[in-house]
Amino acid sequence: MTRNMKLILGAIALAGALAAAPALAQDSAISQARAAGVIGEQADGYIGVRPGQTASADLRARVDQLNIRRRAEYTTRAERNNATPNEMAASIVCVLFRERLREGEYYRDEAGQWREVTASAPAAVPSWCPAS
């Protein structure tokens, strides 16, 4: 009885640890798709699937989920700062495009064009961003 109880409790703890783990780092399906150029950051502050790329239903669902959670963060942080969610998203993009995009990744610029980040052409920061 006690041994069984311990096993059950152990299983519950393990399941909990496994469920919590993905929250600490970015979903590997997302980071792989980003590195492969299937998805990328957009100037609107959300992730998008590049046209012409094959994305599984699972990946599309993950992208949607991520964007929903981003939207929630933009909304709460915007309210705290007397701004709109779009303004919060627009300011995230300034930091994200300037500091976070890696070579070989794709991003969708202000005009809606998808571009690759290369050593000679770093991401074009949108016009609304303050000069660094």
Add this chain to the structure above:
Amino acid sequence: MAKASAGLLLMGAATALTAGCIPLQVQAPDRPIEINLNVNIRHEVIVRLDDEARDLLNDNPDLFGDPR
């Protein structure tokens, strides 16, 4: 006693009315200025939100990935 409180109420109402008139007069010329400012506000908001944006990025590696 009842008359006195009624008088006080009237005076209070009169004061409120007079006071109410003043902000109305001040607000009227403000409106067209607000519309013109809308163009500039956005850029200022983006500048103001810079710290919050950095916090948001650093606090949520699951949403935005790890720093380069």
